[in-house]
Amino acid sequence: MKKFEELKNLVMGLESDFEKFYDKKNNAAGTRVRKGMQELKNMAQDIRVEVQDIKNKG
Template sequence: KKTLARVIKRIFAGYLIIKTFQSMSKIFEDIKKTIAEAEADVTKFYAGNNAAGARVRKAMQTLKDLAQTLRKDVLETKNSR
């Protein structure tokens, strides 16, 4: 016999899983987008364009932050299961 509270709890848990998945999917898409955008600057830097190096460093810092956020979300999701 399910009580209303248990039903609401399951619905809310399902909602949180969907929202977490959407959040992780967005972060992962942002990681792929950042890599794609940085690719041209990496090529330019190694061809001698020093200004592209600053853009590469900025992109790599963004990647680091995104990866850390995704890593944290994955760990929180794993621990909540």
């Protein structure tokens, strides 16, 4: 469940940058959103691999 908490924290941490980018057209916030989404993608892939490994062992 630790990884799930990390995912939630990452998404919640991006909320203000999403608002700044979409509502205020702040390009620097857009860069932070893109970086955060890449981290999210990498975390999701790591979790997928971990779940698959656990599933195959069980």
